Structures are given as C-alpha cells and as structure tokens.
Amino acid sequence: MTGSIRRAKAEQTVLALKAAARRLFAERGYLNTKITDILAEAGRSAGVFYDHFASKEELLAALIADFRADAAERAAAMDCAADEHDLSDRAQLRAHIEVFWHTYTAHLPVMVAMFQASMVDGELTAGFGEWLNTTMLHQHLEQLDKRGVHLAGDPALLASAVSSMLLQFAYVWLATGGRAPGGTTARSAPSADEAIDMLTSLVHNGIVAH
Amino acid sequence: MTGSIRRAKAEQTVLALKAAARRLFAERGYLNTKITDILAEAGRSAGVFYDHFASKEELLAALIADFRADAAERAAAMDCAADEHDLSDRAQLRAHIEVFWHTYTAHLPVMVAMFQASMVDGELTAGFGEWLNTTMLHQHLEQLDKRGVHLAGDPALLASAVSSMLLQFAYVWLATGGRAPGGTTARSAPSADEAIDMLTSLVHNGIVAH
DNA sequence: GTCTATATGGGGATAGAC
DNA sequence: GTCTATCCCCATATAGAC
Numbered sequence: 001m002t003g004s005i006r007r008a009k010a011e012q013t014v015l016a017l018k019a020a021a022r023r024l025f026a027e028r029g030y031l032n033t034k035i036t037d038i039l040a041e042a043g044r045s046a047g048v049f050y051d052h053f054a055s056k057e058e059l060l061a062a063l064i065a066d067f068r069a070d071a072a073e074r075a076a077a078m079d080c081a082a083d084e085h086d087l088s089d090r091a092q093l094r095a096h097i098e099v100f101w102h103t104y105t106a107h108l109p110v111m112v113a114m115f116q117a118s119m120v121d122g123e124l125t126a127g128f129g130e131w132l133n134t135t136m137l138h139q140h141l142e143q144l145d146k147r148g149v150h151l152a153g154d155p156a157l158l159a160s161a162v163s164s165m166l167l168q169f170a171y172v173w174l175a176t177g178g179r180a181p182g183g184t185t186a187r188s189a190p191s192a193d194e195a196i197d198m199l200t201s202l203v204h205n206g207i208v209a210h
Numbered sequence: 211m212t213g214s215i216r217r218a219k220a221e222q223t224v225l226a227l228k229a230a231a232r233r234l235f236a237e238r239g240y241l242n243t244k245i246t247d248i249l250a251e252a253g254r255s256a257g258v259f260y261d262h263f264a265s266k267e268e269l270l271a272a273l274i275a276d277f278r279a280d281a282a283e284r285a286a287a288m289d290c291a292a293d294e295h296d297l298s299d300r301a302q303l304r305a306h307i308e309v310f311w312h313t314y315t316a317h318l319p320v321m322v323a324m325f326q327a328s329m330v331d332g333e334l335t336a337g338f339g340e341w342l343n344t345t346m347l348h349q350h351l352e353q354l355d356k357r358g359v360h361l362a363g364d365p366a367l368l369a370s371a372v373s374s375m376l377l378q379f380a381y382v383w384l385a386t387g388g389r390a391p392g393g394t395t396a397r398s399a400p401s402a403d404e405a406i407d408m409l410t411s412l413v414h415n416g417i418v419a420h
Numbered sequence: 421g422t423c424t425a426t427a428t429g430g431g432g433a434t435a436g437a438c
Numbered sequence: 439g440t441c442t443a444t445c446c447c448c449a450t451a452t453a454g455a456c
Contacts, residue, residue, distance in 0.1 A: 153408025165375035198363025206416030
C-alpha cells in the first residue's frame with residue numbers, strides 16, 4: 001500500500017504549497033510572489049512545485065476553487081432564494097454586506113491575488129467582480145426594479161458601482177492592514193463594524209431614488 | 211549652438227517615449243508593457259530609454275506630473291474654494307463627478323497605470339486615491355459634517371468608500387473599453403452620461419443619513 | 421514523491437562606437 | 439543624443455538521481 005502513502009504525502013505537499021502561497025499573497029501580493037518563494041516558504045525544494053501545479057496561475061485557480069466552495073456555503077447559510085430577499089430592508093442589506101466582508105476577510109490572500117491577476121490578465125478583468133456582482137447584487141436589484149421600486153439607475157450599472165465600491169474599499173482597508181484610510185482625521189482607528197455600518201447606510205440610501 | 215539642438219532633440223525623444231507609453235498603457239496596461247515595447251512603439255532603439263528615465267516607474271512619475279498639472283487646472287476651472295462648495299446640492303455634486311469622469315477619461319492611460327502600479331506596490335495602494343479622496347472629497351465631507359449635516363458615517367471612511375467606487379467603477383468601465391458591466395441585461399450599452407447620473411444619485415442619496 | 425542540478429529565455433541595464 | 443551590441447540577473451521549467 002505504498003501507493004496510498006505516496007498519495008497522502010503528495011496531498012500534504014499540495015496543502016503546504018497552498019498555505020505558503022496564501023501567506024505570501026497576503027504579505028507581498030500575488031505578482032510579487034515568485035514560485036521560488038512559495039517553495040521556500042513551504043520548506044520544499046526547487047523542482048517540487050511542478051509535480052503538483054503547472055504554473056502559478058493553476059495554483060491560483062485551485063485557491064479560487066477553495067474560495068468559491070466556502071463562499072457558496074456562506075451564501076447558502078443565509079438560507080432562502082434570491083427572490084425572498086429584500087435589499088431595501090436595511091437589516092437584510094447589512095447581513096449581505098457582512099457576509100461579503102467576512103468572506104473577503106477570510107480569503108484575503110485569494111482576493112488580493114485575484115485582484116492583481118486580473119490587472120495583468122485582461123481576460124479576468126471583466127469577470128472578476130462576478131461572484132459578487134451577478135450572484136449577490138445584480139439579481140437582487142433586478143428584483144427590486146420589477147417590484148416597482150424606483151432605483152437610482154440601471155440595475156446593471158448600479159450593481160457594478162456598488163460591487164466596485166465594496167471590492168475596492170475592502171481591498172484598501174484590508175490589504176493595507178486595516179489602517180484607517182485618509183488618515184488626516186486624528187481619531188482612533190475605525191472598527192470593521194463601523195465600516196460595515198457606513199457601507200450599509202451608503203448603499204441602502206444610495207440605490208433607491210428619492 | 212549645437213547644445214540647444216541636442217536639447218531639443220532630447221526633448222523630442224522624451225515626448226515620443228511618453229506618448230508611446232501612454233498608447234501602450236491604454237492598450238495593454240502598465241504591468242504588461244515592457245520598456246522594450248515602449249522603445250519599439252516610439253521607434254527608438256534599445257539603450258535610449260535610460261538616457262532619459264532611470265526606470266519605468268520614473269516615466270510613470272513624469273506622466274503623473276503632467277496629469278496633476280491638468281487636473282489642478284480642471285479643478286481650478288470649477289472656480290472658488292472648497293468651503294464654498296456644497297456636495298449635498300445635487301447639481302454641484304454632479305459637476306464634481308463630471309470633472310472627475312472627464313479628467314479620468316482624458317488621462318486614461320495614466321489612470322490605468324497608477325491604478326495597476328498601486329495594486330502591486332503597496333506603498334502606493336493607500337496613497338493612490340488621494341488626489342481624489344483628500345483633494346475633492348474628504349474636505350467637502352468634513353465641511354458638511356461641521357455644518358451640521360448628519361452623514362452616513364465617519365467622513366474619512368465615507369470619502370474612502372466613495373473614491374473607491376468612483377475609481378474602480380471608472381476603471382472597469384473605461385479600461386475595459388466602455389463595455390457595459392454585468393452584461394446579462396440585453397439593453398443597448400449605457401452612455402457615460404447615464405453612468406454619471408447614476409453615480410451622482412448614488413452618492414447624493416448615500417452620503418447623508420436618512 | 422521529493423530532491424539537486426541545470427538548461428532556457430526574457431527583460432533590465434550598461435559600454436562604447438558613431 | 440542616439441545607436442548597436444552585449445552582459446547579466448533571475449525566474450521558469452525540466453532531467454534524472456534517490
């Protein structure tokens with residue numbers, strides 16, 4: 001049964017490489033991380049990487065798959081179908097944003113990596129915000145629209161704007177280590193809850209026409 | 211007077227390099243543009259680049275300087291001091307967003323480059339949105355706050371969120387060639403004016419508490 | 421499955437002729 | 439000032455021993 005032992009060891013190595021990659025992506029970013037660095041961080045030596053992944057992109061794809069699985073689970077944990085939600089209800093909206101925030105936080109390395117990879121790839125640029133944009137926002141907004149709520153603009157545009165804000169804001173906030181943005185205000189650093197509240201208010205008031 | 215001739219030729223080369231860089235940044239992005247490419251695009255040969263710039267970053271710095279000059283001019287053209295503005299007035303807010311949009315459009319290559327460079331650099335990540343964030347937004351929001359307007363959150367956080375939205379939305383919109391985001395809606399592509407209207411409504415309603 | 425050693429190539433950067 | 443030629447570093451990727 002040496003076969004299964006070998007497989008187990010390989011599995012261990014794959015996990016070690018993924019873990020190392022996540023650490024480095026969070027620390028220095030995806031583009032600045034060389035395959036060599038990942039190997040070193042994982043305590044493995046040169047050739048090993050290619051025994052498990054064809055390229056750095058493929059590793060990222062694996063991480064994204066892991067992320068998607070977890071994101072789907074978190075989304076499902078919010079129970080019920082999209083048409084039962086009502087984003088014009090503040091509490092529900094906040095719950096959505098909170099899920100987004102915690103998912104983003106939990107997968108920060110992958111988020112950073114996707115973000116940076118999309119800068120270079122072009123193919124990914126358009127498709128990047130989709131898990132958020134289409135999955136969570138666009139449909140909900142269409143729903144509201146059909147339900148007769150007078151929105152601030154075209155649902156697709158609105159969804160794009162809101163997801164842009166959430167993604168970029170979270171990126172700046174988290175990827176820079178939670179330091180308060182702006183910086184001129186001499187206050188104690190705002191908490192994540194404060195940020196989520198602010199985002200909730202902004203979106204809640206912003207998406208409907210007044 | 212060969213000295214001045216040489217200087218003039220050098221100046222020409224610098225301009226040619228900058229122009230070539232702008233073209234390529236817009237076309238394939240900053241990170242994907244190699245120094246070699248810029249030289250080829252400018253029709254110059256290998257060594258020339260380093261006679262004028264120490265690195266690609268330095269070239270970008272020069273482009274940013276050009277941009278800042280123009281941006282300052284556009285901002286000044288909106289006349290008057292910051293404390294005379296009132297972002298809670300929809301027309302004034304729209305004018306601000308319009309200036310941002312047109313400035314962004316006019317300097318798309320530099321915007322793309324700054325954006326991408328800041329994503330990778332980390333040093334720049336925080337500092338990137340500042341011309342917009344601090345110059346235009348943060349101060350205005352502080353003003354409103356002091357004037358007793360009840361904002362949706364901490365001015366610094368709000369400013370960061372709004373600038374995040376504007377930058378990311380414009381990036382996705384413009385850098386991907388103005389293709390409509392989302393894409394599932396089978397409508398004719400929305401116009402820039404439509405986008406600006408939407409952003410105006412979103413911000414206008416979003417920043418004040420209701 | 422994992423290691424060491426090494427081949428390959430792209431792109432940054434410089435030297436020196438013109 | 440600009441060109442050609444070249445160096446060199448570093449990351450990717452493979453070969454083959456263990």
